[in-house]
Amino acid sequence: MSGLYLHIPFCKQACSYCDFYFVTRQDQKAQFVEKLINEIHSKQDSVYSQGIIETIYFGGGTPSLLTIKELSSILEAIKSTFHLKAKEITIELNPDDVSKEYLDGLKGLGINRVSMGVQSFDEELLKFMHRAHNANEALQCLEILSLSAIEVFTADLIYGNPGQTLQMLEKDIDTLLQFDPPHVSAYSLTIEPRTRLGKQLELGRLMVPGDEVVEQHVDLVEEKLKRAGLFRYEVSNFAKPGREAVHNTNYWEHKNYLGLGPGAHSFWWDENKQGATRWSNEANLKKYLENNHTKEIEKVSLAGLAEERVMLALRTSKGFSLCELKTRYNYELSPGQLAYLERMAFEKKLVMEKDIKLTSKGLKITDAIILDLLTA
Numbered sequence: 579m580s581g582l583y584l585h586i587p588f589c590k591q592a593c594s595y596c597d598f599y600f601v602t603r604q605d606q607k608a609q610f611v612e613k614l615i616n617e618i619h620s621k622q623d624s625v626y627s628q629g630i631i632e633t634i635y636f637g638g639g640t641p642s643l644l645t646i647k648e649l650s651s652i653l654e655a656i657k658s659t660f661h662l663k664a665k666e667i668t669i670e671l672n673p674d675d676v677s678k679e680y681l682d683g684l685k686g687l688g689i690n691r692v693s694m695g696v697q698s699f700d701e702e703l704l705k706f707m708h709r710a711h712n713a714n715e716a717l718q719c720l721e722i723l724s725l726s727a728i729e730v731f732t733a734d735l736i737y738g739n740p741g742q743t744l745q746m747l748e749k750d751i752d753t754l755l756q757f758d759p760p761h762v763s764a765y766s767l768t769i770e771p772r773t774r775l776g777k778q779l780e781l782g783r784l785m786v787p788g789d790e791v792v793e794q795h796v797d798l799v800e801e802k803l804k805r806a807g808l809f810r811y812e813v814s815n816f817a818k819p820g821r822e823a824v825h826n827t828n829y830w831e832h833k834n835y836l837g838l839g840p841g842a843h844s845f846w847w848d849e850n851k852q853g854a855t856r857w858s859n860e861a862n863l864k865k866y867l868e869n870n871h872t873k874e875i876e877k878v879s880l881a882g883l884a885e886e887r888v889m890l891a892l893r894t895s896k897g898f899s900l901c902e903l904k905t906r907y908n909y910e911l912s913p914g915q916l917a918y919l920e921r922m923a924f925e926k927k928l929v930m931e932k933d934i935k936l937t938s939k940g941l942k943i944t945d946a947i948i949l950d951l952l953t954a
């Protein structure tokens with residue numbers, strides 16, 4: 579079983595915090611769709627097309643800038659190239675692109691999950707983020723979405739913004755919960771160096787909230803979502819039981835995935851299962867269209883994969899087991915690492931039963947625990 583990720587690199591405008599690969603000119607959209615279809619067909623009769631594709635994810639960029647016809651031609655190419663038994667087909671949407679007709683069109687294509695970049699309902703924060711949509715568009719979109727035939731929708735929220743109070747965040751969460759979302763992704767604002775916010779920070783024009791404020795935001799998000807029946811199954815992801823994202827869960831569980839489009843990442847186990855290869859298409863639309871893009875390739879050893887698996891699993895509510903590490907990665911934790919885990923269990927930051935997983939207390943300091951564990 580594997581997944582397919584398609585990177586659609588077009589956006590209306592650059593969000594101030596975003597460091598994904600995208601372009602704001604859309605005049606090459608038709609040419610891009612054609613190249614993407616060529617790239618899909620190029621995998622015919624390859625190792626990637628032998629197994630079953632269980633999930634497809636249209637990410638970006640802004641995939642909802644593609645028309646239903648364009649999406650349909652991409653899906654047709656996928657069906658004619660791969661063995662598709664899709665459990666989940668997700669598309670990322672921006673609120674300003676959504677209409678009932680568009681959602682009906684997506685449903686008609688077999689897309690059963692949409693992910694909407696709401697981020698906030700506060701006009702000032704949306705402006706600060708330089709989002710293309712306003713609060714009203716987000717509300718209208720959620721209204722249409724919650725009434726649509728699409729099975730699952732998820733909405734993104736960003737907390738920990740400069741000037742965002744707990745009351746503002748609470749209002750955002752309450753507004754979103756009115757639409758009874760089956761899934762929510764909530765991220766703390768991270769400021770990457772190559773972004774507009776990164777430049778402002780460098781110039782000293784931005785004051786970011788301290789760790790204690792961000793921690794209060796996380797607590798509020800977790801508590802309110804839990805009360806609404808959405809459980810934290812990964813550091814940034816909350817879902818009603820059975821509504822967890824399959825595609826993203828497969829990333830954390832080291833299932834194979836193939837990424838197509840400029841800037842897309844792939845991961846594939848070696849045939850002998852003694853390691854894997856990770857690669858990415860160059861993030862450059864011009865070169866992609868000229869068939870001139872390079873791939874950055876990285877070989878990952880079994881031990882490297884095991885450590886990565888520990889890191890990814892500790893971010894999830896499922897955790898990992900020592901047995902899994904042994905059988906899948908031929909890897910054993912050192913006595914020092916086991917002693918560290920026992921200490922964390924004593925401090926109630928972790929549960930050490932058949933599976934080893936962080937408690938809610940531990941999840942607050944996931945990165946620190948992972949770092950300490952891997953260096954213990």
Ligand code: SF4
Pocket residue numbers: 588589590591592593596597598600638639640672695
């Ligand atoms: S819409 Fe998404 S991908 Fe595009 S700039 Fe904004 S955050 Fe980045």
